[in-house]
Amino acid sequence: MTTLYYHHPDFLLHDTSAGHPESPERLKSIEQALQVPLFKNLNRMAAPLHENVEQRLRLIHQPAMIERILKQKIAADNYYPLDYDTILSAGSARAALLAVSAACDAVDKVCSRQAQNAFCAVRPPGHHATPTQPMGFCLFNNIAIAAAYALQHYQLKRVAIVDFDVHHGNGTQAAFEHNPQVFYASSHEMPHYPGTGRPQDKGVGNIVNVPLHSGENGESVRKKYSSVILPAVRAFKPELLLISAGFDAHKDDPLASIQLVEDDYRWLTEELMAVAHQCCEGKIVSLLEGGYNLKALGNSVAVHVKTLMKV
Numbered sequence: 001m002t003t004l005y006y007h008h009p010d011f012l013l014h015d016t017s018a019g020h021p022e023s024p025e026r027l028k029s030i031e032q033a034l035q036v037p038l039f040k041n042l043n044r045m046a047a048p049l050h051e052n053v054e055q056r057l058r059l060i061h062q063p064a065m066i067e068r069i070l071k072q073k074i075a076a077d078n079y080y081p082l083d084y085d086t087i088l089s090a091g092s093a094r095a096a097l098l099a100v101s102a103a104c105d106a107v108d109k110v111c112s113r114q115a116q117n118a119f120c121a122v123r124p125p126g127h128h129a130t131p132t133q134p135m136g137f138c139l140f141n142n143i144a145i146a147a148a149y150a151l152q153h154y155q156l157k158r159v160a161i162v163d164f165d166v167h168h169g170n171g172t173q174a175a176f177e178h179n180p181q182v183f184y185a186s187s188h189e190m191p192h193y194p195g196t197g198r199p200q201d202k203g204v205g206n207i208v209n210v211p212l213h214s215g216e217n218g219e220s221v222r223k224k225y226s227s228v229i230l231p232a233v234r235a236f237k238p239e240l241l242l243i244s245a246g247f248d249a250h251k252d253d254p255l256a257s258i259q260l261v262e263d264d265y266r267w268l269t270e271e272l273m274a275v276a277h278q279c280c281e282g283k284i285v286s287l288l289e290g291g292y293n294l295k296a297l298g299n300s301v302a303v304h305v306k307t308l309m310k311v
């Protein structure tokens with residue numbers, strides 16, 4: 001079986017305004033990094049726009065929030081700020097719906113064994129979006145919707161989400177902290193945006209938060225995964241593993257101060273694949289979250305995808 005890579009040119013239509021770190025250039029840097037011969041056999045999938053995608057949004061988000069994002073009338077050269085750093089443009093709604101569609105389609109392909117795993121190079125990202133509020137560059141919570149869809153459509157009992165973005169996925173935690181069918185583990189810099197993710201937040205025993213401190217390096221992060229997060233995921237025994245793959249814990253990222261390098265993302269990917277092979281026949285869906293140094297993002301995604309392809 002293969003690794004699927006989801007992409008779509010319309011993800012670039014989500015215009016966040018000049019100088020915004022979550023820019024279309026992020027995906028261009030990833031595409032450039034994946035143009036080398038190593039990836040010539042990568043199975044590339046144009047994200048489909050599912051006709052019932054709005055129904056899937058309602059698995060996580062309240063109708064008023066969905067309408068606020070999808071029903072805005074925005075001129076082609078204008079912007080509508082949802083908050084100080086979460087921006088809508090004329091192409092944002094379509095990009096957001098494509099991102100959710102890609103996540104759910106990847107779940108379909110992996111759960112039906114048409115693919116071993118998948119990486120979705122989507123934007124806008126999603127893990128800060130709560131059931132009621134878009135925030136932190138995020139419109140809809142792509143990974144939360146994917147998890148809820150997997151539970152509903154494939155009658156799964158246990159889905160795990162591991163989030164190695166440098167920011168805590170407050171929206172994902174909020175979606176599932178009372179749902180024992182979804183396990184959520186996050187490593188994230190503290191104190192840092194959005195200010196959530198305390199170790200004492202355990203939900204119904206399904207939440208594991210591992211704070212990182214400014215300047216922590218790969219050796220320290222690996223130890224925390226080996227001693228806390230990976231054993232907790234194994235104990236949960238997921239039937240599907242989802243990854244919130246943010247690459248902004250890289251040492252060159254401008255929005256944080258953790259010191260990971262590309263080889264640390266290789267290690268994280270390999271370790272998560274080992275857990276997935278032990279628990280759920282290797283079934284993984286990985287979704288792009290953050291990462292704002294363009295060169296570091298492209299290189300880190302290339303390492304992540306290269307590792308996923310070694311099945």
